[in-house]
Amino acid sequence: MTADAEQDSPDDRSGPRRERERGVLRRMTLATAWGEGLDGYDLGVLSVVLPLITVELGLSPLWAGLIGASALLGIFIGGPVVGWLTDRFGRRNLFLIDIGAFVVLGLLQGVVDEPWQLFVVRLLLGVAIGAEYAIGAAMLAELAPSRGRGRRLSKLLVSWYVGFLVSVVLAYLLVDLAGLSWRWVLVTGAVPALVVLLLRIGLPESPRWLIQRGRVEEAREIVHRFLGADHFRTEEYEHEERGAGWRRLFSPELRSRTLFVCVFWSCNVAPYFAIFTFAPQVFTSLQLSDERASTIAVNALAALGALVGMLTIEHVGRRRQLIIPFWVMAVTLALVGVWGEAPAAVLVVSLAVFAFFNALQGNLTAVYPIEVFPTDVRSSGVGIGTAASRIGAALGTFLLPVGLDTIGVGACMLIGAALCVVGGVVSQRLAPETTGRTLTRTGAVSVTAA
Template sequence: MTTAPTSADRPRTGLVRRLNFAAAWGEGLDGFDLGVISVALPFITKALGLTPVEAGLIGASSLIGIFVGAPLAGFLTDRYGRRLLFLVDVIAFIVLGLAQGIVTDGIQLFVIRVLLGVAIGAEYSIGAAMLSEFAPAKGRGRRLSGLLVGWYGGYLIAVVVAYVLIDGLGISWRWALACSALPALVTALVRIGFPESPRWLLTHGRGQEGRAIVDRYLGGDRYFEQENFGSEEERRTASLFRGENLKRLVFLSVFWACNVAPYFAIFTFAPTVLKTLQLSDPAVGTIFVNALAAIGAVVGMLSIERIGRRKQAVPPWWIMAGALAVIGLWAGAPGWVIVLCFAVFSFLNALSGNLTAVYPIEILPTPVRSSGVGVAAAVSRVGAAIGTFLLPVGIDTIGTGACMLIAAAVCVVGGVVSQLMAPETTNRDLVDTSSSPLRAAPEPAATR
């Protein structure tokens, strides 16, 4: 005869849902910030008299900041805990977002946006790790993918808002940039009062505190055993740059960099790219392809638990490479062909890009999870920053077609690496996914 579970043993999801919302809004802030600058940059360039190099630097500025902020915040979060930095970095968004509204030259804007990038980097290192360390294995991929839905949703909303404010109502680009402080304020209010991650507490010898949080917020002993929290106490030391963890870090860095580098480069300058390809209405084209990206992120979130991580990781690379190659090789292609190819790339880039919020969390162990996410994010943003900086120069020198072929080659690299290394982690607990050897062969999903 089995004993009915007590109220303390029943899973509770209220905190996880609130945490999911708070983390998704944090990712949305990043997308919003980059979406606004993609529309505002041509207006900023004209108003401040920027050269193509200066415009490229401002376009890449927040990506440069991420290179510093992501690994730094990851190290601090792994060492001192998730909770405090989860709130502090979003407060920085508010202050820096407002500061964009009072800049008077390109240097000031560049510095402020680099600092914004530091806050964005912190968000990458903290938000997904915080969410995953509370959430159950069942549905964890969908929750983490939801963070990227927040990113693409924020980007799309920002593009629409920026066009309405600047192009439609004639409002200064400064106000468009400063409006990012509003969603940041909402995010900050939601984040007040979260407890510390129980997995982080367990790996730092604070088992009683960790168990108390599981008992109070998550479902007691049954949840503790079901999600294998106890094994965290045995993993108090780990090296990020040795053995299997180094292999995981290399895979994550390459996968992430190849996903975001062509996206940021192309869509930071989407109006300029589409205009040089003789598209009659760049604004409509920009909104359309970004809407497809948001839809792709939603489809990826809804399908990830059904089709698995690996099937969502590998095939999109080859289709994206083909779509960009068509644009690069077909000089004078009709406008509908250009928009269609960009739409296919945008949709699949977002769909597979969901895994940049899933894989780093699932295959890195708790003691180095945030640090590893930070390093992988930093490496990815090096590629993105280089692409974003060089694209306007490339368009001006070698032409848009050649730039699209380079972007297609980046997708091929991502496809090869994923084919060889992308693991299957669906429905496995975090201790299992982060301790198993990294290999490409799919494994049967654990039943629960």
């Protein structure tokens, strides 16, 4: 089936019909971007209230690390498991179930009394977040046209960083001005999740997934009804062979892609999660007098970086936007690690530059995994990449409070710099250039340096 298989007349394509097509794609983009933003919101809120939780529940450094890493551990489970379920049973239903679970679990955070209870709830919340990564970007990419697909997918990471920034500012306001307890602050994440749930009701199934499962007529009807046939004029709708699930991801034809996605994603997120989940403690260790202002300023730069990355991705290209930031981040973290006694302004600017380029590059975590895997294992591939990235992020988040007490903040920053070097080397070798290509073509491209 191709986009030319069914064309509408000019009269059919005018007025309300065209507006409806735009509306469906806009709603899908918004519903997916807000879902991604929930992850940033949840982790941002936790970074502010975790010190309060530590005091009230009497957390040891071990429990503080476990609770800080709990959602990341859940993502490790939810990404690959729900990714496999999504490739097997479809995108739409799981897209709704996932966000419904997020609402319920968000509310449950308000009634926990013991450290283990909070750990379990946030672990399950992480499973829902991991599912969001596996389902949302794949579903959006499979409905969107090639032109501007990178910019559209980049909006997911812009939403993540904006969600993180908004949650940090809001959490400080709710704690300092409104006097709310940490439980109510955590519960606020259920409110935007409920809005996302309402946005997702009525969205169609992915036509690409239907065609891959042999349900061509259903896919044709969805394209005709919701998107218009010429919306996919440049896309090829070929019936692909069904793969062997996870096993195919590690087959000779795809294992280099899987390795690339797992390594670059891990090296992007691990330093960021470790540093900014415990941002107040990190800034205090660097002897910065106002850790709150520093936390907000650095996260504002991160949101700006994500926005710049979204606006430039189709012009700069995927490959350059991935490789260059790794080396910039390595230099800035190494500077903080080596020159820990530098003036406060130098330290804040260094971490701000790191956050800016990390976010600018981070947009590609929503783009590359979608583009380098074929339809039959796309969500599974994203899920595996998500899981691998969260292993590094969870280890970093778990070990950072211990590291601050033992080896010191300087050594922790140097470890983060080393991770960026690893990411840069692997990306230089394996990153493809997929800008402007259809999903059918990118899924068939060998992941070698362009």
